[in-house]
Structure formats: C-alpha cells, structure tokens
Amino acid sequence: MSSGRVSVIVIGASHAGLAFSHKLLRLVPNASVTLINPSSAYYFNIAAPRFLAKPESLPPSKYLFTIRDTFDEYPNGSFAFVAGLVTKIDYSTKTVLVRSEKNVGDESSVSSVAFDYVVIASGSTTxxxxxxxxxxxxxxxxxxxxxxxxxxxxxxxxxxxxxxxxxxxxxxxxxxxxxxxxxxxxxxxxxxxxxxxxxxxxxxxxxxxxxxxxxxxxxxxxxxxxxxxxxxxxxxxxxxxxxxxxxxxxxxxxxxxxxxVIPNNEFIPKSFLDRDGWVNVDQYLRVVENETSRDDTYAVGDITCHPYRLLSRVSLQGAIAAANVSASISRKGYLTTYSSESQKKMMVVPVGQSTGTGHLGGWTLWGCLVWFFKGKDFLTYEAPKFLRGKIQ
Ligand SMILES: Cc1cc2nc3c(=O)[nH]c(=O)nc-3n(C[C@H](O)[C@H](O)[C@H](O)COP(=O)(O)OP(=O)(O)OC[C@H]3O[C@@H](n4cnc5c(N)ncnc54)[C@H](O)[C@@H]3O)c2cc1C
CATH class of the missing domain: 3.50.50.60 (FAD/NAD(P)-binding domain)
Structure with missing residues (x-):
C-alpha cells in the first residue's frame, strides 16, 4: 500500500476488466488501478460476425478503441495501463510478472508489479x-x-x-x-x-x-x-x-x-481452477482456493466458473466485485452477492441486416425488435459505454 494508495491489479482489459476498473475508481478515490493487457486496444468482438462478413458495414473505429484515453477522468496516480501479458501471480512477493511484447523470449526483462488486490479478468478464447x-x-x-x-x-x-x-x-x-x-x-x-x-x-x-x-x-x-x-x-x-x-x-x-470456449488461464495457479480450467469464485466473486475464499483475489467475466459466458453478464459482475473490493478496503465487510441465476436469460440473434430472432426471459422478440436492439449495427452503439464502464 505504498504512497497511501491501495494497489489493485486488473489482469485483462476487455469488457469485464474495464467494467471493474472504472467502477472501482469511481468508488475508491485512493485506489491505484493498474490494468494489464497485451494490446492497448479494446476490441468490441460482439460485432465480429457483421464486420468479418461485410467489411464495409462497420469501420474499425466502431469496434477498436484506445483504452488509456478513457481513464483521463480520474486523478493523477490513480490509473496506469501496462501493455503486456501476465505470466505469473506470485503470492510470496505479492507481485504479478508481466511480459511485454518487445521482450518475447527474453526472460531477464520481464517486469513485476506489486499488488494489494488482484482481479483476474483474462477471459476466454476460441x-x-x-x-x-x-x-x-x-x-x-x-x-x-x-x-x-x-x-x-x-x-x-x-x-x-x-x-x-x-x-x-x-x-x-x-x-x-x-x-x-x-x-x-x-x-x-x-x-x-x-x-x-x-x-x-x-x-x-x-x-x-x-x-x-x-x-x-x-x-x-x-x-x-x-x-x-x-x-x-x-x-x-x-x-x-x-x-x-x-x-x-x-x-x-x-x-x-x-x-x-477455452479459458485464458496459463498464468493462474492450478489451485484456483475447476476441472474444466475456469476460476472458482464465491458469491462475492472472491477466488476460492482449496475451499477457502481469498481476501486479496477476485475474478470477473468469462474466466469465472459461472456457466453463462456472455457480455450481458460482465457489467454486473464488475460492479459487484468493485463494491466488494471497496468494502474490503474500508473494512466494512462484504456487501454484495452475485448469482448468475438472478440475471435474466436472453438471446438476441440477428439473421442478416434486417431481421432475426430471440427472447427476453419468456418473451419472444419480433424480427424488427432484433434489428432495432442489435441487427442494425451489432451493438456497436453500446461499445463506448462498455469501454467507459457506463453499463449498469
Ligand atoms: C464472436 C463472439 C460474439 C459474441 N457475441 C455476444 C453477444 O452478442 N452477447 C453476449 O452477451 N455475449 C457475446 N459473446 C460473449 C462475450 O464476448 C464474452 O462473454 C465477453 O467477451 C467476456 O468478456 P471478458 O472481459 O470476461 O473476457 P474477454 O473478452 O475474453 O477478454 C479477456 C481479456 O484478457 C486479456 N488477457 C488474457 N490473458 C491475459 C494475461 N495473461 N495477461 C493480461 N491480459 C490477458 C485478453 O487479451 C483480453 O483482452 C460473444 C463472443 C464471441 C466470441
């Protein structure tokens, strides 16, 4: 806890890592968040079916964004972005090891960042x-x-x-x-x-x-x-x-x-993982190791053991983990619980530009509604809000 700030490392700067980081910085003015991600760009992958098949339909500015700019609103010293890949969480020194792009294959130049809390948001791949x-x-x-x-x-x-x-x-x-x-x-x-x-x-x-x-x-x-x-x-x-x-x-x-779906878990201690490789978490989104919850480690997004790996789930998880880290810092106890079952089940599936199908809970969505909510631009109108942690 150097310089009076509580140091929180967030591993992964996609939807979940960004949601958590913004929400924590708004809740805890003396937090110092270090966000670590191999790329300095936020990728709104949700629209991939549209722009991969129809390149002219969406310009890159609608699905690739610079991460750093969106943290300008916070006071100096409260946010840092590190471009790199976390290769290890070392609990004996309370640091994470980060390999930067330039240093691929050069082990001597791997850097380390110290933490009081670490949040795993490393997601999944396919x-x-x-x-x-x-x-x-x-x-x-x-x-x-x-x-x-x-x-x-x-x-x-x-x-x-x-x-x-x-x-x-x-x-x-x-x-x-x-x-x-x-x-x-x-x-x-x-x-x-x-x-x-x-x-x-x-x-x-x-x-x-x-x-x-x-x-x-x-x-x-x-x-x-x-x-x-x-x-x-x-x-x-x-x-x-x-x-x-x-x-x-x-x-x-x-x-x-x-x-x-393949978990991005190469750097995560095996004792955190369930048998399919996802991170075990409790109802406060604290990581569970050998049936005991850790007070210094949380996980959010696809990497957790929660079964629905969906964008529609990550903002709430980010908010709940941030509230609980905030409560832990101020020693007010754990306040907020997460249950994947309490989030409404929905599926919104465009089939081409102008129609589609889906349901919201038990309500079937007409093609025109699917077009309105998603099909017209594949949710890219929401991307800036996800980038800035403005989705509730
Ligand atoms: C093509 C596609 C379309 C989808 N469409 C929908 C949809 O319409 N609606 C919906 O609800 N869901 C959708 N999903 C699911 C959605 O994409 C995921 O639920 C969401 O991406 C999860 O976000 P995340 O931040 O947890 O993880 P990810 O998006 O997987 O991001 C993880 C981040 O962590 C980084 N990372 C990984 N390892 C490390 C490391 N060692 N060190 C540092 N950083 C690391 C990665 O580079 C990445 O930036 C879709 C998924 C796909 C593949």
Missing part, C-alpha cells in the same frame, strides 16, 4: 480465434497479435470463399451464416452444421424454429443431428474437407468452427 481446426477468425483478441491486421486477413479470406461450412449452430454460427449469406459479391454456398435437430440450443422452441426458417429463406443449407469429426485443410490449395459423424464429407473453400 478454436477459430487460434486457427485450430478452423479458418482463423479473430472472434477474440489474441495476445501480441495486431487485431486490425488479423481482421483484415480474415475479411479477405471470407471475401474470396464461395463455399463456406460453419460447424456449430449456436448464436455465433447462426449470426455468421446470416451475415455471410448477405455478403457482397457472388452468392456463397453456406452450410451450417447443427449437432441436434434444432438451432440455438437453450432458446425457446419458437426462436429455434424461426432461426431455421430465416436461414432457409437465405438459402443456407442446414445439416442437422450431425457433428464435425474432423476438418482437414489441404496445405497446398488451402481448401477444406469436413468429415461428419455420419462418415459423409463436405468440400469447402473455408471451414469455420463456432464451437468451444
């Missing part, structure tokens, strides 16, 4: 983001990769493809199929593979049926009750052969996997 068994599509930011360049390369590959197979018929698979079906240029042949009889697992029956009908109207071929066993890319032609669980194969110019 097989497609990493290009594992899929065309590499930046659905999330990747450490030390130029996101803008990765987006441009992905846009070019999608532009050139005439036959695209999408494995996985959750919200991302359905959104991407709808966008690609409307992509400019010659019409693409799009195949969507669903492991069950319906699309959008977990949605109401009406929503599932509507998604199928809307995609069929756009000539998307839906293959049901099948999984992808393997997707092999020919190293010479770049074309894909997709092997289905039925033994059938499909040839495609590009294969996109929209399934799988």
């Amino acid at each position: 097989p497609a983001t990493l290009g594992q068994g899929s065309l590499k599509l930046p659905f999330k930011a990747t450490a030390f990769e130029d996101t803008q360049r990765a987006i441009y390369e992905a846009q070019e590959k999608l532009r050139a493809a005439s036959r695209v197979v999408i494995g996985g018929a959750g919200p991302l698979g359905v959104e991407l199929a709808g966008e690609l079906a409307e992509a400019p240029g010659p019409k693409k042949v799009i195949t969507l593979i669903s492991k069950t009889d319906s699309l959008l697992e977990g949605a109401t029956e009406t929503v599932q049926r509507t998604a199928g009908l809307l995609l069929q109207r756009k000539d998307v071929d839906i293959v049901r009750n099948v999984t992808v066993d393997r997707a092999d890319q020919n190293p010479v032609t770049g074309n894909w052969t997709i092997v289905l669980s039925t033994g059938q194969t499909i040839a495609a110019d590009e294969y996109i996997s929209t399934t799988g």
